[in-house]
Amino acid sequence: DTEVTQTPKHLVMGMTNKKSLKCEQHMGHRAMYWYKQKAKKPPELMFVYSYEKLSINESVPSRFSPECPNSSLLNLHLHALQPEDSALYLCASSQGPGLAGGQIPQETQYFGPGTRLLVL
Amino acid sequence: AQSVTQLDSQVPVFEEAPVELRCNYSSSVSVYLFWYVQYPNQGLQLLLKYLSGSTLVKGINGFEAEFNKSQTSFHLRKPSVHISDTAEYFCAVTYGGATNKLIFGTGTLLAVQP
Numbered sequence: 001d002t003e004v005t006q007t008p009k010h011l012v013m014g015m016t017n018k019k020s021l022k023c024e025q026h027m028g029h030r031a032m033y034w035y036k037q038k039a040k041k042p043p044e045l046m047f048v049y050s051y052e053k054l055s056i057n058e059s060v061p062s063r064f065s066p067e068c069p070n071s072s073l074l075n076l077h078l079h080a081l082q083p084e085d086s087a088l089y090l091c092a093s094s095q096g097p098g099l100a101g102g103q104i105p106q107e108t109q110y111f112g113p114g115t116r117l118l119v120l
Numbered sequence: 121a122q123s124v125t126q127l128d129s130q131v132p133v134f135e136e137a138p139v140e141l142r143c144n145y146s147s148s149v150s151v152y153l154f155w156y157v158q159y160p161n162q163g164l165q166l167l168l169k170y171l172s173g174s175t176l177v178k179g180i181n182g183f184e185a186e187f188n189k190s191q192t193s194f195h196l197r198k199p200s201v202h203i204s205d206t207a208e209y210f211c212a213v214t215y216g217g218a219t220n221k222l223i224f225g226t227g228t229l230l231a232v233q234p
Binding site for chain 1: 156163169226
């Protein structure tokens with residue numbers, strides 16, 4: 001089973017709202033990712049969590065706040081977003097780093113179906 | 121800088137015809153290659169991957185790809201396409217080192233016509 005689930009499927013929010021996106025996987029993976037994808041573009045990496053700790057932040061604005069409450073769950077908290085933040089938000093997971101701690105470039109990332117966000 | 125190039129933004133093809141989607145990467149000693157497919161309004165699904173070993177890799181839905189180190193290419197092929205293959209196809213690479221950060225190409229829209 002290589003399933004990553006994301007909720008909600010669609011989200012419409014105003015610029016003053018606070019909302020959260022949720023991602024879940026039960027494959028025992030220890031690395032989880034958030035990507036942002038604009039129309040007709042490839043996904044852009046936002047954050048990487050490894051063993052529930054933030055390991056990569058690709059200079060994402062603070063209005064996006066990730067959280068990894070446990071090894072199966074990844075949240076993305078949204079606050080005071082701008083219309084240009086409207087996009088498809090994808091979650092992914094992979095097996096995670098080995099005992100030595102380094103990440104494994106051969107790892108396969110498995111993606112969820114995404115949350116389509118519209119900011120008005 | 122490490123990069124992935126998909127020169128064709130769109131490839132129109134008739135149903136049951138063969139297709140090749142091109143992918144080139146910047147050279148590196150160790151490289152790991154992936155093809156993902158994205159159907160309309162969906163997430164990315166892994167089609168196939170090359171990590172090591174045989175340079176011809178078979179994936180799901182009848183797709184295959186060949187790793188060519190001398191030409192730094194990883195082209196995706198299918199001998200006979202179906203309407204249901206219409207989707208965006210992304211080539212992606214990770215490089216040996218301390219990170220598993222995926223570097224994506226810009227994508228190729230495969231448009232299968234009846």
